[in-house]
Amino acid sequence: MKIFIDPPNSLILYDLVERFGHEPLSTMGALREKVNTLEMDSPPLNITHEDVQKGLKYAGIEVPSGIRGRLAVFGPLVDEAEAAIIMEDPPYAFGCVGCHRTTLMLKYLIRKRNIPLLEVKYPTSEDEARTMVGKIKEFLEGLS
């Protein structure tokens, strides 16, 4: 199944989803095309005006362009997702979209989809980490 991960650039969540036999929907996948087809710097520096315009599907014109640009990349992944995992309060290095408003909106969009969803808190100890991985494993294995 296609699993949206939040933060969408989390390598740990990406790895866990793949490891348990599902397809992670991530920033890396969404920007792959841009990396391969445009000659400009590395992503997301090659997000264009047209991309930001596409973000209007998810948020109005008064919403800052950075949010709309991000939603133009992540929004279609949410639309495509068959299930999702949200990690609450992750530290910077865990994988972060860099904009709290976008994160709020993404979580809202996911919750609105009414698809199987697992929300976990970022673990602060080894025991919590084990429990978290266990929960993710159980969730992913329970998806048909």
Added chain:
Amino acid sequence: MIKIAQLSCGAEYSGVQSEIEKAANSVGAKMVYPDIDYEEIDRAVEEFGFDPASPTLRMMIARAMHLVEGRYDADAVFIATCFRCAEGALIRNEVRRFVQENSRLPVVTYSFTERTKAGQLLTRMEALVTIVERKELLARERQVGLTAGIDSGSTTTKVCILRDNEIIGKYWLPTGEVLNSADTSYEKALEMAGVKARDIEAIGVTGYGRFIIGKKMKAKLIQEELTVNSKGAVWLADRQEGEATIIDIGGMDNKAITVRDGIPDNFTMGGICAGASGRFLEIVAKRLRVEIDELGALADRGDWRKVNMNSYCSIFGIQDLVTSLAEGVSIEDVAAAACHSVAEQVYEQQLQEIDVRQPVIQVGGTSLISGMVTAIKDMLGQQPIVPKDSQFIGAAGAALLSSGFLEGQ
């Protein structure tokens, strides 16, 4: 008295609360504020699924939930947040969707600045009140008797004479002095219809000049253009049942209205930017030295991609077009770029504020410019319906609705 529930964040501290209330009072409505218990806020936010940091936005969500659950009695909803607040803009739109998906309450949204005045809110408040108060009138699907409609727009004045659900006379001219323009158009339309003014059983008036003309002509209906135009549009397009989206790009302002069975349930209205209006196209036509009615065909032969437009502005946008002409781009391409620019701005500033429903009915003077219809089609990915006499929606709608006053006489 019509009760409009206010779901907002920042209105008090922006200094616009009194303006909101003034606008509501002037159309016979009252702003009300759903009471909620403190404990309800967290539950509402959790159920809603969006967890904003701003406490007032959290309260706004709880109030919206209270309304849709029928725990607070209101007739319409006004949703507003500060212009430029990202979190506010996100919540405003989602609360609007939530209320619309879960209730039949008419909604209008607005993002205010400290300069927002009651006058800017008046048409929106008036439309909310009309939708609530005159539901039966708006549900009319057929015109009866002999009635007239006058649409005193910012750029043109249009008149329609209707008899037994048919347009039998029509006329339009550029708006000069408001009363004179209305008188002249009315006389010409009567002439075409072959009837006398004394035979007209009811007159309906809409548009910017509606109050002064309505008073002079003793009109039975004096109504803002949002509801009148949407009624006229679905009548002309023969789409009175079901859902539709009406796009009305006018001379000075634009309207995007969604309707269900001919009754508007959401609308946005632009109006401070000439770059997104018929005025911009007029300026372009003048610069290209063609008549405005030739612009559409020119645009259809051009390619907007060949013109580099950095601005929508009617000053700087025109500058871009002039620069392109100087670089040897054809006038066809410039015409296409102008139409594309207007469509793009309408799309970016208005259509994303409403959920576009099929079919799309394009009306207003600019719908006669074929390039403009093509540009909207390209933007939305589907062909809009342009009904016959599409520039007469306001006049036709006013004549149709005013006939509602004849029954029972």
